[in-house]
Amino acid sequence: MYLSFTMINKHPLGLIFGFLLFISASNITAQDFKFSHDPGDTLIAEIQNNISTAHFIYQVNETDEPLILKWRLIENTIPEDWFLELCDNTTCYSSFPNNMIMDTIEGDVNAFLKLTVNPEGDTNPAHMTFRVSENGDDANFKIAHFQFNPMIIDNVLDEEAGDIKLFPNPCNSELFINNINTEEITNIQIINMKGQLLVTKQSDHSIDVSPLRPGSYILRVTTKDRQLSTVFEKQ
Numbered sequence: 001m002y003l004s005f006t007m008i009n010k011h012p013l014g015l016i017f018g019f020l021l022f023i024s025a026s027n028i029t030a031q032d033f034k035f036s037h038d039p040g041d042t043l044i045a046e047i048q049n050n051i052s053t054a055h056f057i058y059q060v061n062e063t064d065e066p067l068i069l070k071w072r073l074i075e076n077t078i079p080e081d082w083f084l085e086l087c088d089n090t091t092c093y094s095s096f097p098n099n100m101i102m103d104t105i106e107g108d109v110n111a112f113l114k115l116t117v118n119p120e121g122d123t124n125p126a127h128m129t130f131r132v133s134e135n136g137d138d139a140n141f142k143i144a145h146f147q148f149n150p151m152i153i154d155n156v157l158d159e160e161a162g163d164i165k166l167f168p169n170p171c172n173s174e175l176f177i178n179n180i181n182t183e184e185i186t187n188i189q190i191i192n193m194k195g196q197l198l199v200t201k202q203s204d205h206s207i208d209v210s211p212l213r214p215g216s217y218i219l220r221v222t223t224k225d226r227q228l229s230t231v232f233e234k235q
Helices: 012-029
Strands: 035-038 042-047 053-061 069-076 083-088 091-093 099-101 111-118 126-134 137-150 164-167 174-179 185-191 197-202 206-208 215-223 227-234
Touching (some): 111 137, 164 215
Antiparallel strands (some): 069 126, 083 091, 083 111, 164 174, 185 197
16 A cells, blocks of 8 residues: 655654545455364365265354354355255254354354265265355455365275274274274275375384374275275374
C-alpha cells in the first residue's frame, strides 16, 4: 500500500498525521478471524467401503463473545451412489440446502460440520467444500474442505484371519506373529489400506514396523499351504 504525503510531510504534525492515516488504512485491510478450524481447514480421510463413518471439522470460537456462523456449499464431487449425511451443530439434513445459518456458539462450545459417508463399493476419491463465515460479516470466513479416499482392500482380508495372533497390537516397533496352527511362515507382507504393498520379509515370526506412519495396516502371512491376512495398528 502506498500513500503520498507530499504536502503534509513539510511539517512534523504532517508526519504524525500521515503515520496515523497509514495505520488506519492498514487496519481496514487486516483481518482478525473470530474462529478457527479444528483439526484444520482440510480434513483428509481414508474411508473403508461398506462402512459408514463420521468426520468432523469443528469451528472454534476465538473470542469471548457469542458467535453466529453460517455455511455455504461451494463444491461437491461425492457421487449419488454414496451414502451421505450432513450435520451442523444439532441439525442434520437428508437433502442438502445450499446454505444455512448455524446455532450460536459461545464459551467452550464449538460449532461443527459433520459428514457421514459410505462409498458403497466405489473406490474413487471425492470431496466436499464449504465456505464458513460469520453471519453478518462475510469477510470473516474460512474454507472447510473434506477429502475422502476410499480404501482398496477387497479380497485382501480373509475369513481365516483368526488363525493369526499378533502382539503387541497396537505396536510401535517389533510386531510378533503367532500362527496358532504352528504352520511354517515363509513370507510376511505389510499392505496399506489402499492395497499397496509396503514391506515384504522372508520366513520369520516377527517384523519391524517402526518405519511406518501411525495408522491401520494389513499383515499378510504366507505359509506352505495358504495365505492369511489380518489388521494391526501402528502407534
